[in-house]
Every structure is written in C-alpha cells, then in structure tokens.
Amino acid sequence: MDIAFEERLEAVRRSALEQKKAEEIKDFGPIDYDAPVESEKKTIGVGAKIGVGVVVLGFGLVFALGDFLPSGSDGPNEGTTVVDKKLSDEEKKTLQTRLKQYEATLSISPKDTTALEGASVTLAELGDYTRAVSLLQELSKEKPSDPDVFRLLGEVKYELKDYEGSVAAYRSSEKLFKNINFEVLRGLTNALLAAKKPDEAVKFLLTSREQLNSGKLNAADGIPDNIMDSESQEVDSIQVDLLLGKAYSDWGHVNDAVSVYNQLISTHPEDFRGYLAKGIILKENGNNGDAERMFIQARFFAPEKAKAHVDRYARK
Template identity: 70%
Template structure:
C-alpha cells in the first residue's frame, strides 16, 4: 500500500481536512520572504549566543528548531546530536532528531531517535508512534514496526479494560502531550502489515476497526484503499461509499480523491 495513501487514512481526524504527507511537506516548506527573513533573524540571534556560549541548551534547541523550519536538516541534525548529549531525558529533542534524520533519508537513524524519544517519555505520544513506524517502514523493517504497534495496542487495551485511575487523572492531564487515538494506532498497524506484505492481516485490522467503530470513516477509507490497490475494485468502491457517508464535510474530498484514483503510486 503506497505511503501517502496509507498516511491519508491515518492522519484523518473527524472535523478536519487532511493533506497527504508529501503535499503537506511541500506546503510547509513554501515560506514567504517575510517568514524566511524572520526565521533567519531568529537563527542569527541563537548563533550569536552560541558563539560565546556553545553549550547554551536554549540556544542550541532554538537554533535546531529554526534550522528545521528553514529546511536545513543537516545543520539541524548536527546541533541536535550535541543537544541530546546534555538533554538525555527530553523526549521532544529525540523526536525532533528523528524528524530531521527522516528528512535526510537516514531512516535507521530516525528510527533510533524516535525509539529513544518513546523510551524516555512517560506517556505514549502519537507523533512519536507515527514517526517511529514510518521510519521503520522506510528502513524496510516492517516486522519491527508490527511488533512495536502490537505492544502499544496491547497496552492500550489493558488500560481500557482496567479503567482509569481516578487518583492519577490530574497528573495524567498535566503530563500527557496528547490523547492517543486508538483508531490511529490500528490504522498504523494495518499500514505496517501491508508494507510487510501481510495484506490479509491488514484487512482484518480494518474489519475490526469498522466493526468496533461503525460510524468512523477512517476504517472504511483504509480498507477501500488497500482493496483497490489489490485489484478488488468492486468491494473497494463499496468501502469508499461508506467512507464518504460517514466522513465529516471537510474530509469528503479526500475520500473522493482516492475513490477516483486509478492507480496508487
């Protein structure tokens, strides 16, 4: 299943429009002259601080983030590799390192950074989960991606079965960066199975999603995409019809795009 098509289903949130990752990346990098000038000015300020205090953590992180925004991933990586030596328990620094290494097509390095981010974090962050999965798949390591996602899925299922701990709710709200969407985890798992060549397992995951979340369009869309890619056009079209019916208004165009597409690249 193609990378952009899989991520389209993974990224879909009800009530929001979604671009496939490649399109989003192009949009993000189209900085106006004014935006670029602001970022370059900010970078110069951080670099001035680093020229006198090369170990200043705030300046290192600020410069790395700014370079990432400017698309200078090689220089950003260099700074982040220095930063992780001193901020060894900061999941965000490792996450950003994983992001820039992915952009540089260092997929094994990206996966290692995302794995460290997950290891030092108290909670499961979906951005790290998705980044780690995509890095493993790009590195041609789908079996590892599947095992990782299955362990995350098991953890979420255990939390669901035991129920929330009232005593921990306040601290959880303070520390958890974002709520983990179980549907997105399963969509990632289906994607990993598909990349591994286990199409029937991917379809089974999507069937479970549809059964447990019949009003959520994402399961129908993901199943429609994989069925169409594997030549089952009739069943795929039925999935797209269901996906469009349940999709929020802003996501209907996305469903239409994939239902009309003759071939996924």
C-alpha cells in the first residue's frame, strides 16, 4: 500500500468534508445571475472537491433556470440544459492520472470507500458515466446510509437517460437525508418528469412545500423543530414553486400551473422568474398578448445578466 498516496486521499477527503456545508449553501441556494462565474467550478477533479458530498452533476456550466420553467421553454436538447464540459488536455491528464491512482488502490482494496468515491467522481468528470454508475453502486453497498452517494447515482443515471433508475436512486437519497435537500428535490422532480410521471412529481413537490412551510411557521412562532434545520432552510421557496408549476404544466394542468405562478407573482412581485414562467405558459397556449406583458415585466425585474435569457424565451 502506498502510504503517501493514502495520506493524500485522506487529506482530500477531509478538505471535501470541511467544504461541504459552505459549498451546498453557495451552490444550492437561489440563483444569483450577477455572481461571477468561477472557472474552477467547471470541473470537479482538478481541484480538491472529490467527495460525493460536494459534487453536483452538470460537470460544467449548468444553465439552471431551464430546470424550473415550463417544458415548452426547453431548448433543442429538452429538459435540463447542460453545457458540455470542455476539459483541456492538461485537465484530462490530471484526471486520468488521479483515476489510475484510485484504480491502483482498488486493485489492492476493492472496497476502499475513499478510492471508490474518488474514482466514481473522476470517471463522471471524464464523462464515463457507465463506469461511474458501476462504482457508485459498489460504493452504495459500502456506505448504505450516505445520502450523497445515492444523490450522485441519481444524477449519473439521469445523464445516461436511465430515468427510472435515477428516480429510484433519488428516492433512496431523499429517505436518508434528515431534511429537504435542494439538489435531491430538483433532481427527483426532473427525473420523474423525464420518466413521464408528472403526477408523482406534483405530489412530491406539494408534500415538500408543505413541509418547508411548516418549518417556517414553527420557526416564526419560536417553536423548536427537530425535523427542520439549516439544510432545508436553504431551499429557495421560489424555486420549489417554479418546479411545481413546471410539473403541473407537464401534466397538462395549465390552470393549476398559472395559479402557482400568479401566487408567486403576488408573493414575490419583484422576482422576475414568476413573470417569465407565466409568460412562457401563456404563450404556449396562444395567449400572446398577456404573455408579452409578462415578458416585459420579467425583463424589467430581471438582473442585468438575466435579461438576455428573458429575451430568448420571449422570442421563441
């Protein structure tokens, strides 16, 4: 056993765990269109972000807004819009070297969880999702109580278009998280919609929204709530409502979707996303005049860097 390599693995793991909470708050919170894009977040393997707990698939720049809008708003690829990562030759070499190190450890200790974790993430970063799934399934046997393992498995299966498998993995992750986790919420919703189960997505989101609202009421009343903590408090209620509207839209319940957007606009009149989502669904259903008014409102309230996105949806 290479002791030095094992020490490096352990150091990376400790670093990942220490960063986990801060990364989740930063990555899973409300979309900040004015925040600068950090180049190091385009790849996972190049930095120290190795553990599955700090990995969010997309493995590149993710245009997250498309996850929350009615399905008719999707671009050519439909569903979640992911910009394919473009690794430089140096980055590929770094990842491949790291993978060989993990594989060397696994050849000696096939159940080494740190090596399984590192190898699966690195394979996914390299785009080898099939092998990543295989290792994540092995890792789930060794760490059956780790929700992040199943969350990442759900994301990788989604990339492979195994939507039923993705749903199953996300459901396992959901059960293991003590509270509502935003990436599981979004991932399971999109997997259910891709699997043509919008009714289940609606039911799941309504339950989640009720749980979130219950936690906020308890906090406002000063009632200790052992069920809800900072993890679920970080979930953006606007994004939950946008997902719910999208699920209703996919289900063909247009009036219910519009009702969700109306409530969103009433509650958050200065947030552009409610206007944009309502404009899209109105336009899809032939109400171009009202849709145009929604797009004008959306553009007015949108952050400067989001105005071009609003214009793109308005022109479709």
